[in-house]
Amino acid sequence: MNTVTSPTGRKTASSQIQSRVRDIQEATRGVTAQYPRSYILQCIKEDRFPEELWQALGKFGLLGLSIPEEYGGSGGGVLEITALNEALALAGVPTLFLVVTGLARVPIVRNGTREQIARYVTPTCTGEKKMCFAITEPNAGTNSFAMTTLATPNAGGGWTLNGQKVFISGARDADTMMVVARTTKASEVKHRTDGMSLFVIDMKTPGITLKQLNIQVETAERQYMVFFDNVQLPADAVIGEPGKGAKLMFEGLNSERLLAAGAALGLGDYALAKGVAYAKDRKPFGKPIGSYQALQHRMALAKAELEAARLMTYDAADRFDNGEDAGAHANMAKLLASRAAVAAVEAALQTHGGYGFDRDYDVVTLWPMIRLLEIAPINNEMLLNYIGEHVLGLPKSY
Ligand SMILES: Cc1cc2nc3c(=O)[nH]c(=O)nc-3n(C[C@H](O)[C@H](O)[C@H](O)COP(=O)(O)OP(=O)(O)OC[C@H]3O[C@@H](n4cnc5c(N)ncnc54)[C@H](O)[C@@H]3O)c2cc1C
Structure with missing residues (x-):
């Protein structure tokens, strides 16, 4: 087998990697042949999500890549979903949504309960549900630790969320949103990575409003300002341990x-x-x-x-x-x-x-x-x- 030894001494079976990438690219070509760049450009013109493409990716198991089969996924890892993203872009049909869904699912699969995985991740594997990801804030920008969106415990054992996010891709089209928020203010923690938590939120929850931004990027997903005004969340909306979300x-x-x-x-x-x-x-x-x-x-x-x-x-x-x-x-x-x-x-x-x-x-x-x-x-x-x-x-x- 053709092996490559990196400067750190690690041996990688490069032929094996290449064949995994090729398999995904072949499968993806079957879908993009049906939904080529002209289709995406039409969706952009009509300001709509490329739903038919998304459903076809779900039907052929491509949206389930990187998710274990026991959770309804197609198996494989980050390598496979990266290859899928490359193959879509190679056909001129890049989708930011795959990036945001791909990112949002990782902490849930790694740290969520079986119930959270079944509720939030499994339906994304078929294309039935979509998830967006919200970390960026207007004032914090790249410095995510300076975010001020805050979740505080409410009387019912759950959380009350207040704050604002910006540039959130696909917020209009998503069913759920992974939100990174503070559960302890930045001014009250010892280390800036402390006091951050991950929440999965149903987009229909009262108190969430969206404002579309005027972003000049040719993709079918638009970007939104998202406002949280006393949004009430159940206790199990948190992924992993509250306050320890930075590592996740x-x-x-x-x-x-x-x-x-x-x-x-x-x-x-x-x-x-x-x-x-x-x-x-x-x-x-x-x-x-x-x-x-x-x-x-x-x-x-x-x-x-x-x-x-x-x-x-x-x-x-x-x-x-x-x-x-x-x-x-x-x-x-x-x-x-x-x-x-x-x-x-x-x-x-x-x-x-x-x-x-x-x-x-x-x-x-x-x-x-x-x-x-x-x-x-x-x-x-x-x-x-x-x-x-x-x-x-x-x-x-x-
Ligand atoms: C089309 C689009 C889609 C997006 N989708 C999402 C999404 O789905 N979810 C989400 O949460 N966010 C999303 N974002 C936000 C995106 O991740 C941020 O715009 C990006 O991280 C930069 O943050 P900022 O715009 O506030 O830039 P700033 O933090 O204001 O930085 C501006 C520039 O300053 C420089 N800079 C900043 N800090 C440093 C430093 N420490 N050292 C050196 N240089 C520095 C960099 O050149 C940087 O580009 C999206 C943005 C766009 C435009």
Whole structure:
């Protein structure tokens, strides 16, 4: 078997990883052939969730990836769901929802009770229910520990939730929302990671209101401001131990980084393929512009960077699934994949010249979504901070 030994001495069966990725990509192609990019663009135009695509993914067991079969899932791990996200993006049908659902489910499966898993996770495997994820707040931004959304115990043994979240993808379309909130104010805890808790909330609970934001990213999921006004939650809305949610949240965030990396890889290759096709055809000086090295090398470099990031991404996913500490690798993978994808779409845009800016060529339309992946779900500066501090051992700057 073809094995790769990483600098840390870890042996990875790379052929096994590749074949797992290929299986998912093949299965996904069966669905995206039926629901191609033109379908997604139509959903965006009509401002509606791509429900038919979502149901088809559920029907073929793809939404159940990473969830154990005993909970109604299709098995596999983060590697499989990352491959699914890449395959969807590769067909030009990226969905932010898969990232948010994928992230939200991790802490429930790892730390929830059997009943919580059956109620909240199992129905997401078939596409029957959708879950969004809410951590970002207007004032806290990247510094999640500074969040002020607060859940306090109520008289009935449950919780009362007050506060506000921002940029929440798919809040309108979700049935439930995973909310990260404080159960002890930041000013009252010893360590900033203390006093945070995870709650799963039914979106129909009284006291929740949404306001749609005007975000310029071509995806079918819109972003919302979410307000919680004395929202009453039952005691079992908490996942894991109250006040200890930060650790659970980070378990989910590492897998989210890999899902984002998968999306970046697929979108990067999708954009690059458009650039390559155009470069073979366009001949303003008689020869195809793809023969000019200023363009050719730019596309070749982007391809090499995408492939390097791909190796890193699936290596990190494999580590995560093997229960190893995958934090550094997941952060590096998302950093490299998002940068490679931006290089790819920039090359495709340059190759298309003025036509790149014609919406009908669908190149400039890819740019915001790809560029976003350098900023969300986490900005690359925070990933560099992590590598600087935790991998290189440099002092913290903030
Ligand atoms: C389309 C879209 C979808 C989203 N979906 C969701 C969702 O579903 N759920 C959710 O909870 N959130 C979601 N977000 C929010 C997203 O995760 C945040 O926008 C992102 O984490 C950055 O937070 P911020 O916008 O407040 O930036 P800020 O925290 O204000 O940071 C601004 C910039 O400052 C720099 N910076 C900040 N801190 C540091 C630091 N310590 N060191 C170095 N540089 C730094 C970075 O360059 C950063 O981009 C979404 C955002 C968008 C645009």
